[in-house]
Amino acid sequence: QSVLTQPPSVSGAPGQRVTISCTGSSSNIGAGFDVHWYQQLPGTAPKLLIYTNSNRPSGVPDRISGSKSGTSASLAITGLQAEDEADYFCQSFDSSLSGSVFGTGTKVTVL
């Protein structure tokens, strides 16, 4: 039931930069609601990476950044490391649901 669209997969060599897009609509991101990002390692619960579009919780390295524009948002990982190999999800609020919506998820592979 995801209404936020992400690419299924992205990949990059160690040290490279990858970006993950999150495309919504006028009832969620386009309505001005904030976007948040999570990293999920296999078999574990998601972990908050970015909140309110571009803010990092303590402990998240500054090589991870987020941005938002119009009906889309992006997550960028620079200086790609093996430990970044995981699934990534975006989240926003949808006014038609009066609740949270999540992205379809993107698997990041480090080549």
Add this chain to the structure above:
Amino acid sequence: QLQLQESGPGLVKPSETLSLTCSVSGGSITSSRYYWGWIRQPPGKGLEWIGNIYYSGTTYYNPSLKSRVTLSVDTSKNQFSLKLTSMTAADTAVYYCARLYDTSGWVDSWGQGTLVTVSS
């Protein structure tokens, strides 16, 4: 440090009701601005929001599940609970309890998740 822990059956029969409880430790369930929610993830798939509850009892449900879902909170036990009726195989998933900053905000704390399988 805030910790959330789900408890409940790992196996539910079709048509039966799932009951899960989330126990909160290291913080109060009555903290203002925080909502308590349930999110599920079918095996190999994405995340689906089920619903949120505030400590006062105010609830928000995913419209696609609203007819089958009930959330409740017990402030005396620092717990909140999920009931999902008429379970089918499509409800097989890892169920996470979570704390959200405001009903439209981010999840800053997750339970470890509990796998619920629907099978006879």
